[in-house]
Amino acid sequence: MPRVVAFLDDGVIKNLKELYKNSDKSLSKIISELVDIGYRVKQHHEVQKVDLQEEKKAELTDKHTEYLLRTMAVVADTYRCVRNEKSKYKEEDIDNVLDTIISNTQSYINGKLGKNR
DSSP states (O other): OOOOOOOHHHOOOHHHHHHHTSSSSOOHHHHHHHHHHHHHHHHHHHHHHHHHHHHHHHHHHHHHHHHHHHHHHHOOOOOOOOOOOSSSSSSHHHOOOHHOOOOOOOOHHHHHHHHOO
């Protein structure tokens, strides 16, 4: 087993001595176990951090898609109006049209997500 040298604070050394007094294991075994546990905890936190970042990226992509679809619906209807074509929406004011677009977009995304999973 390789030898490792480390410099520790007095408080850490005092705590290690207390652990050694209350245990039937050797001091090197106790320190080895503590380092191993610390390594596992650090690894776990790094995995959790990566998972959280991936989740945030996926959420951002979903929001981007949703806003892109909303924008496309508004632009398409605006283009219809510019060309003097009738709007495909039956609502009487713009707020209701935007609510319909948001609802349709969310339904479309939920439908696609349901099919992909």
